[in-house]
Amino acid sequence: MRHNVSLVQITHKEVERARQRLAAWLPDPTQILRGRGFVQQDGGLFLELYARERWRVQLRAEAFNVSNTPHFGNPGANVSNMILNPDGSIRSLGGYTEITTASAERQFRLALRLSF
Secondary structure, eight states, X not given: OOOOOOOOOOOHHHHHHHHXXXXXXXXXXXXXXXXXXXXXXXXXXXXXXXXXTTEEEEEEEEEESTTOOOEEOOOBOOOTTXXXXXXXXXXXXXXXXXXXXXXXXXXXXXXXXXXX
C-alpha cells in the first residue's frame, strides 16, 4: 500500500502575517523589564539683598517634586521564590510582579547665603 503524503507549503507572507497578529497581543520583548519614566517638577525663589558695598545676602526657597507625584520602582522579576501548595497550586509568587518601593516625596529647602 502506498500513501500519498502532501506537505503544506507556508510562504514568507503567511509567516509574516502570523507574526504580526501574534505581536499585537504580546509585549515588546526588548522593553519587558524597563520601568516607567517619570516627570518631576521643581521650583525655586531667590532674593538678593545688598548691604553696604561688600556684603551680599541671598535668601533661597526651593521645592522639589512640587506635585508630590510618587515614583514607583520596577516590579519584581524573579520567579524563583515561588511557593506551591501540597496539591501543586501556587500559594505565593514570592514578590514576582509586585511593586514594593516608591520614592521622591515632596521636599522643601530654605537657605541663607552670605557673601563678602
